[in-house]
Amino acid sequence: MFSRTALSAAAGQAIRPRRNPLLSPRFAVLQKSFLSTETRQAIDKAVASAPVVLFMKGTPEMPQCGFSRASIQILGLQGVNPQKFTAFNVLEDEELRAGIKEYSEWPTIPQLYVDKEFIGGTDILMSMHQDGSLAKLLEEKDILIPAESDSSSSS
Amino acid sequence: MASSQTPMEDTIRQKITETFAPTSLEIFNDSHKHAHHQAMQGSTSKETHFRVNIVSDSFKSKMQPARHRMVYTLLKDELAAEGGIHALQLKTKTVDEAEKAKAKESSSS
Numbered sequence: 001m002f003s004r005t006a007l008s009a010a011a012g013q014a015i016r017p018r019r020n021p022l023l024s025p026r027f028a029v030l031q032k033s034f035l036s037t038e039t040r041q042a043i044d045k046a047v048a049s050a051p052v053v054l055f056m057k058g059t060p061e062m063p064q065c066g067f068s069r070a071s072i073q074i075l076g077l078q079g080v081n082p083q084k085f086t087a088f089n090v091l092e093d094e095e096l097r098a099g100i101k102e103y104s105e106w107p108t109i110p111q112l113y114v115d116k117e118f119i120g121g122t123d124i125l126m127s128m129h130q131d132g133s134l135a136k137l138l139e140e141k142d143i144l145i146p147a148e149s150d151s152s153s154s155s
Numbered sequence: 156m157a158s159s160q161t162p163m164e165d166t167i168r169q170k171i172t173e174t175f176a177p178t179s180l181e182i183f184n185d186s187h188k189h190a191h192h193q194a195m196q197g198s199t200s201k202e203t204h205f206r207v208n209i210v211s212d213s214f215k216s217k218m219q220p221a222r223h224r225m226v227y228t229l230l231k232d233e234l235a236a237e238g239g240i241h242a243l244q245l246k247t248k249t250v251d252e253a254e255k256a257k258a259k260e261s262s263s264s
Binding site for chain 1: 189192193194219220223224227231234235242243244245246
Protein backbone atom coordinates (compact mmCIF):
# COMPACT_ATOMS: atom_id res chain seq x y z
CA MET A 1 0.00 0.00 0.00
CA PHE A 2 2.77 2.41 0.88
CA SER A 3 5.05 2.15 -2.09
CA ARG A 4 7.11 5.25 -1.49
CA THR A 5 9.85 3.93 0.67
CA ALA A 6 12.15 6.83 0.18
CA LEU A 7 15.26 5.45 1.71
CA SER A 8 17.59 7.80 3.40
CA ALA A 9 18.93 9.48 0.31
CA ALA A 10 19.12 12.68 2.26
CA ALA A 11 20.37 10.99 5.38
CA GLY A 12 22.89 8.81 3.58
CA GLN A 13 24.67 11.57 1.76
CA ALA A 14 24.88 14.08 4.49
CA ILE A 15 25.99 11.54 7.03
CA ARG A 16 29.13 10.48 5.20
CA PRO A 17 31.48 13.43 5.68
CA ARG A 18 33.20 12.69 8.90
CA ARG A 19 35.25 15.81 9.53
CA ASN A 20 34.31 16.67 13.00
CA PRO A 21 35.65 19.94 14.39
CA LEU A 22 35.59 18.46 17.85
CA LEU A 23 38.24 15.88 17.03
CA SER A 24 40.44 16.81 19.91
CA PRO A 25 41.00 14.28 22.68
CA ARG A 26 39.42 16.68 25.10
CA PHE A 27 36.06 16.07 23.46
CA ALA A 28 36.44 12.37 22.88
CA VAL A 29 33.95 11.50 25.56
CA LEU A 30 31.42 14.06 24.40
CA GLN A 31 31.56 12.80 20.85
CA LYS A 32 30.22 9.45 21.75
CA SER A 33 27.08 10.79 23.29
CA PHE A 34 26.33 13.76 21.08
CA LEU A 35 24.84 13.55 17.65
CA SER A 36 27.07 15.06 14.98
CA THR A 37 25.74 18.15 13.26
CA GLU A 38 25.70 16.28 9.96
CA THR A 39 23.65 13.44 11.31
CA ARG A 40 21.29 15.81 13.05
CA GLN A 41 20.76 17.80 9.86
CA ALA A 42 20.18 14.63 7.85
CA ILE A 43 17.58 13.47 10.34
CA ASP A 44 16.00 16.95 10.37
CA LYS A 45 15.56 16.50 6.63
CA ALA A 46 14.21 12.98 6.95
CA VAL A 47 11.68 14.04 9.57
CA ALA A 48 10.52 16.88 7.31
CA SER A 49 10.38 14.75 4.16
CA ALA A 50 6.64 14.02 4.48
CA PRO A 51 3.74 14.89 6.79
CA VAL A 52 3.87 11.38 8.22
CA VAL A 53 7.28 9.80 8.68
CA LEU A 54 7.92 6.39 10.19
CA PHE A 55 11.38 5.19 11.14
CA MET A 56 11.06 1.43 11.06
CA LYS A 57 12.87 -1.87 10.69
CA GLY A 58 12.36 -3.15 7.15
CA THR A 59 10.02 -1.64 4.58
CA PRO A 60 6.24 -1.12 4.70
CA GLU A 61 5.91 -4.06 2.31
CA MET A 62 8.32 -6.25 4.27
CA PRO A 63 8.61 -5.16 7.88
CA GLN A 64 11.45 -6.90 9.72
CA CYS A 65 9.97 -6.52 13.17
CA GLY A 66 6.53 -7.10 14.67
CA PHE A 67 6.30 -3.63 16.15
CA SER A 68 7.15 -1.99 12.85
CA ARG A 69 4.57 -4.21 11.18
CA ALA A 70 1.90 -3.25 13.70
CA SER A 71 2.64 0.45 13.21
CA ILE A 72 2.29 0.16 9.43
CA GLN A 73 -0.97 -1.72 9.88
CA ILE A 74 -2.36 0.98 12.14
CA LEU A 75 -1.45 3.73 9.70
CA GLY A 76 -3.06 1.69 6.93
CA LEU A 77 -6.24 1.17 8.96
CA GLN A 78 -6.40 4.87 9.66
CA GLY A 79 -6.35 5.55 5.93
CA VAL A 80 -3.17 7.57 5.82
CA ASN A 81 -2.63 8.92 2.32
CA PRO A 82 0.42 7.09 0.86
CA GLN A 83 1.45 10.30 -0.85
CA LYS A 84 1.82 11.95 2.51
CA PHE A 85 3.80 9.13 4.03
CA THR A 86 7.44 8.15 4.00
CA ALA A 87 9.17 5.28 5.75
CA PHE A 88 12.86 5.04 6.53
CA ASN A 89 14.41 1.64 6.99
CA VAL A 90 16.89 2.01 9.85
CA LEU A 91 18.33 -1.44 9.14
CA GLU A 92 19.90 -0.09 5.97
CA ASP A 93 21.73 2.71 7.70
CA GLU A 94 23.49 2.15 10.98
CA GLU A 95 24.06 5.86 11.57
CA LEU A 96 20.40 6.56 11.09
CA ARG A 97 19.52 3.69 13.40
CA ALA A 98 21.73 4.99 16.16
CA GLY A 99 21.11 8.64 15.34
CA ILE A 100 17.34 8.59 15.42
CA LYS A 101 17.33 7.11 18.90
CA GLU A 102 19.35 9.99 20.19
CA TYR A 103 17.58 12.59 18.06
CA SER A 104 14.19 11.59 19.47
CA GLU A 105 15.57 10.68 22.88
CA TRP A 106 13.74 7.41 22.37
CA PRO A 107 15.59 4.10 22.62
CA THR A 108 13.40 1.92 20.41
CA ILE A 109 12.22 1.61 16.80
CA PRO A 110 9.67 2.24 15.27
CA GLN A 111 9.21 5.95 15.80
CA LEU A 112 6.44 8.04 14.29
CA TYR A 113 6.61 11.70 13.38
CA VAL A 114 3.64 13.79 12.22
CA ASP A 115 4.40 17.25 10.88
CA LYS A 116 7.91 17.00 12.28
CA GLU A 117 6.58 16.36 15.75
CA PHE A 118 7.51 13.18 17.58
CA ILE A 119 4.40 11.18 18.37
CA GLY A 120 5.76 7.99 19.88
CA GLY A 121 6.39 4.30 19.33
CA THR A 122 4.02 1.40 18.71
CA ASP A 123 2.44 1.41 22.18
CA ILE A 124 1.50 5.08 21.95
CA LEU A 125 0.33 4.67 18.37
CA MET A 126 -1.81 1.72 19.42
CA SER A 127 -3.42 3.50 22.35
CA MET A 128 -4.06 6.60 20.21
CA HIS A 129 -5.58 4.32 17.57
CA GLN A 130 -7.87 2.79 20.18
CA ASP A 131 -8.97 5.98 21.91
CA GLY A 132 -9.60 7.86 18.67
CA SER A 133 -6.96 10.53 19.18
CA LEU A 134 -4.88 9.29 16.24
CA ALA A 135 -7.83 9.59 13.84
CA LYS A 136 -8.45 13.08 15.17
CA LEU A 137 -4.83 14.12 14.76
CA LEU A 138 -4.54 12.75 11.21
CA GLU A 139 -7.81 14.34 10.20
CA GLU A 140 -6.83 17.73 11.59
CA LYS A 141 -3.57 17.57 9.70
CA ASP A 142 -5.39 16.54 6.52
CA ILE A 143 -3.29 13.45 6.07
CA LEU A 144 -6.00 10.91 5.28
CA ILE A 145 -7.09 9.64 1.88
CA PRO A 146 -9.89 11.95 0.69
CA ALA A 147 -13.33 10.41 1.10
CA GLU A 148 -14.52 10.87 -2.52
CA SER A 149 -11.57 9.25 -4.20
CA ASP A 150 -11.99 6.45 -1.72
CA SER A 151 -15.48 5.54 -2.98
CA SER A 152 -14.75 6.06 -6.68
CA SER A 153 -11.63 3.98 -6.70
CA SER A 154 -12.88 1.10 -4.62
CA SER A 155 -12.41 -2.15 -6.44
CA MET B 156 21.58 -17.75 48.33
CA ALA B 157 20.48 -18.98 44.92
CA SER B 158 20.83 -16.41 42.21
CA SER B 159 17.65 -15.26 40.53
CA GLN B 160 16.45 -16.90 37.34
CA THR B 161 15.10 -13.55 36.25
CA PRO B 162 17.72 -10.92 37.04
CA MET B 163 16.47 -8.47 34.41
CA GLU B 164 12.86 -8.70 35.51
CA ASP B 165 13.97 -8.23 39.11
CA THR B 166 15.91 -5.12 38.16
CA ILE B 167 12.97 -3.67 36.23
CA ARG B 168 10.63 -4.35 39.14
CA GLN B 169 12.97 -2.88 41.68
CA LYS B 170 13.77 0.28 39.75
CA ILE B 171 10.17 1.02 38.78
CA THR B 172 8.92 0.33 42.29
CA GLU B 173 11.50 2.64 43.82
CA THR B 174 11.05 5.46 41.34
CA PHE B 175 7.34 5.53 40.57
CA ALA B 176 5.81 3.93 43.67
CA PRO B 177 3.20 2.30 41.42
CA THR B 178 -0.20 1.27 42.76
CA SER B 179 -0.08 -1.52 40.20
CA LEU B 180 2.86 -3.03 38.36
CA GLU B 181 2.64 -5.91 35.91
CA ILE B 182 5.70 -7.27 34.15
CA PHE B 183 5.35 -9.86 31.41
CA ASN B 184 8.34 -11.58 29.88
CA ASP B 185 7.48 -12.22 26.22
CA SER B 186 10.99 -13.21 25.21
CA HIS B 187 10.05 -16.79 24.31
CA LYS B 188 7.70 -15.44 21.62
CA HIS B 189 10.60 -13.70 19.95
CA ALA B 190 13.35 -16.27 20.35
CA HIS B 191 13.27 -17.02 16.60
CA HIS B 192 13.19 -13.37 15.66
CA GLN B 193 16.14 -12.59 13.42
CA ALA B 194 17.52 -9.89 15.66
CA MET B 195 17.76 -12.43 18.48
CA GLN B 196 20.16 -14.75 16.66
CA GLY B 197 23.17 -15.38 18.80
CA SER B 198 21.46 -14.09 21.90
CA THR B 199 21.22 -16.50 24.77
CA SER B 200 19.32 -14.21 27.09
CA LYS B 201 15.87 -15.33 28.17
CA GLU B 202 15.02 -11.78 29.14
CA THR B 203 14.92 -9.62 26.02
CA HIS B 204 11.27 -8.74 25.43
CA PHE B 205 9.13 -7.25 28.16
CA ARG B 206 5.62 -5.89 28.49
CA VAL B 207 5.19 -3.60 31.45
CA ASN B 208 1.97 -2.03 32.74
CA ILE B 209 2.46 0.70 35.30
CA VAL B 210 -0.19 2.58 37.23
CA SER B 211 1.30 5.50 39.12
CA ASP B 212 0.46 9.08 39.92
CA SER B 213 4.05 9.99 38.99
CA PHE B 214 2.61 10.17 35.46
CA LYS B 215 0.07 12.84 36.36
CA SER B 216 -0.11 15.80 33.97
CA LYS B 217 2.43 14.26 31.62
CA MET B 218 1.75 13.25 28.03
CA GLN B 219 2.34 9.64 27.00
CA PRO B 220 5.72 10.23 25.30
CA ALA B 221 7.00 11.96 28.41
CA ARG B 222 5.83 9.06 30.57
CA HIS B 223 7.52 6.50 28.35
CA ARG B 224 10.68 8.57 28.37
CA MET B 225 10.67 8.51 32.18
CA VAL B 226 10.70 4.72 32.05
CA TYR B 227 13.27 4.59 29.26
CA THR B 228 15.56 6.92 31.17
CA LEU B 229 15.21 4.81 34.29
CA LEU B 230 16.14 1.67 32.34
CA LYS B 231 18.70 3.33 30.10
CA ASP B 232 21.56 1.01 30.99
CA GLU B 233 19.43 -2.12 30.66
CA LEU B 234 18.23 -1.02 27.21
CA ALA B 235 21.70 -0.10 25.99
CA ALA B 236 23.51 -3.18 27.26
CA GLU B 237 24.57 -5.86 24.79
CA GLY B 238 22.13 -8.72 25.32
CA GLY B 239 19.96 -6.44 27.46
CA ILE B 240 16.36 -5.40 26.87
CA HIS B 241 15.59 -5.51 23.15
CA ALA B 242 11.92 -4.54 23.26
CA LEU B 243 9.89 -2.87 25.96
CA GLN B 244 6.13 -2.46 25.57
CA LEU B 245 4.71 0.07 27.98
CA LYS B 246 1.32 1.03 29.33
CA THR B 247 1.59 4.01 31.62
CA LYS B 248 -1.53 5.18 33.39
CA THR B 249 -2.34 7.36 36.36
CA VAL B 250 -4.57 5.98 39.11
CA ASP B 251 -7.49 7.99 37.72
CA GLU B 252 -6.98 6.78 34.19
CA ALA B 253 -6.69 3.18 35.28
CA GLU B 254 -9.95 3.43 37.21
CA LYS B 255 -11.72 5.01 34.27
CA ALA B 256 -10.43 2.34 31.92
CA LYS B 257 -11.64 -0.31 34.32
CA ALA B 258 -15.09 1.25 34.63
CA LYS B 259 -15.34 1.49 30.85
CA GLU B 260 -14.38 -2.13 30.45
CA SER B 261 -16.93 -3.40 32.92
CA SER B 262 -19.74 -1.22 31.54
CA SER B 263 -19.14 -2.29 27.95
CA SER B 264 -19.03 -6.01 28.66
